[in-house]
Amino acid sequence: MSRRSDFPLLVANPGLHYLDSAATSQKPSVVLDALRNFYETANANPHRGAYALSVAATDAYDGARQKVAGFVGVADPDCLIFTRGTTESLNLIATSWGRTNLEAGDEIIVTALDHHANFVPWQQLAISVGATLRICEITSEGRLDLDCFAQFLSPKTKLVAVGHVSNALGTINPIKEIVAMVRERTDAVIVCDGAQGVPHLRVGFDELGVDFYAFSGHKMCGPMGIGGLIGKRELLEAMPPYQMGGDMVEFVYDDRTTWNVLPHKFEAGTPNAADAVGLAAAVGYLEGIGMDEVLRHERSLVAEASERLSQIEGITIYGPPAAERSGVVSFTLGDVHPHDLATILDGDGICIRAGNHCAQPLMRRLDVSATARASFYVYNEKSDIDALVEGVLKAKEIFGHAVV
């Protein structure tokens, strides 16, 4: 059954093969309608007005939080902070929790598999407080090297930052196993980057066992500019605010201020209510499909794409076997640079990503400057794979027989 018809951009461009959902997903009508409906029926500043319209805006915003919290498996919706997305969520933790709790001599563990957004904030935090950054290496198959990880764990470890799913390779990390290792050996706080987790997997924050979990709405059929940070209540309550302004305060005296309760303490200024409502609609859309079906659908496409691409001479596919990845196929074609490949594919309406995927530490370890990445989502179909394979063959032909 085709889901393309749910996505106006894809309907308007029948020849388009959108294979860059790991960068951002397309948006279904239900999400676009929800945005428009909010602005047409409930637009006012939430939490402010003593009039019915503002109450409607507040209800819509609060309702969105409950809907999204249910989807990511956090029983206490006040522990879900709306942010601009994963990047802001991770920076919030690094700034608010990190600068309050870390000091010289402490250790932070990050991984070579992670996106810059889950690497650079910790690197810079370590530099600024004099902590040591430990980088967990990867295996030749693009999995986290858990032996390396175990060696880094010590009483000095104060923070562990790990991605749920690699955006560059699609590797799904064993978060529960990692949590167990960390808890057994340290009191470290565990941060999980779920930007590529929530769109593709059934995520349950409370059972996952991490302390913080960050995600973005725009990769899961939601609008750009909205995402979330989930944290354990005791940690969030002990943290200082990240930004100051309206809504996040309780009493403002001339010489001091007290903070509002969760989640408002971390949501300074007018909240992004419309996009939160859009995100809740995206959650409804994904629930309608079912997250088990989302993953099954992606896996079948990734398996077929990997199989067919691997039959082309000169193709190298990176990462673990297809059955262990989410919806990503990261590859190179001989000496054809990924950017050239992307340009040639673009000529046939095939959108892939080429570059370092915001993962330069990973690219260095794979010893490539860039890869081509095709990523799949709920609206992709077999015809997208057909186009991809044809496009790659065409690139091979343009670059001639001497693909080495």
Place this chain on the structure above:
Amino acid sequence: MPSSDRSAQIGALYQEMILDHYRRPRNKGELERADESVLMKNPLCGDEIGVQVRFDGDVVSDLSFSGRGCSISQASASMMTQLVKGKKLEEVEALRSKFRDMVMGDAQAADDSALGSARALSGVCKFPARVKCALLAWNALETALAKRTE
């Protein structure tokens, strides 16, 4: 968006001459007794190009390039070295300016035989995302010349 126009533009971009310079780059490697050396990187794609230049008075007497990247950046660097070797600084600057105009879409510049084989890169103007690739080596050269006159 896909169309037969786009397909033709792809064909115009990836001409034999460009692929030839990509596969068999001219003046690639270390330059002995270089007066100036500049390394330029494009963080978006990881491409990097180093340009080394030797001067004889106000003439670029020899130059070479190094680095790795896509066919457009590598071919452009290779063609550039052929084009500017032995030219006076003011001529090099004029060529740089003309090349820049060409990849930005100036049809007159694309017709100018002064650009020699580098005219094969005129098709880049149809691919805004790739203009930077074509200009990387020229930007490195510009920086090298600026360092020289400092």
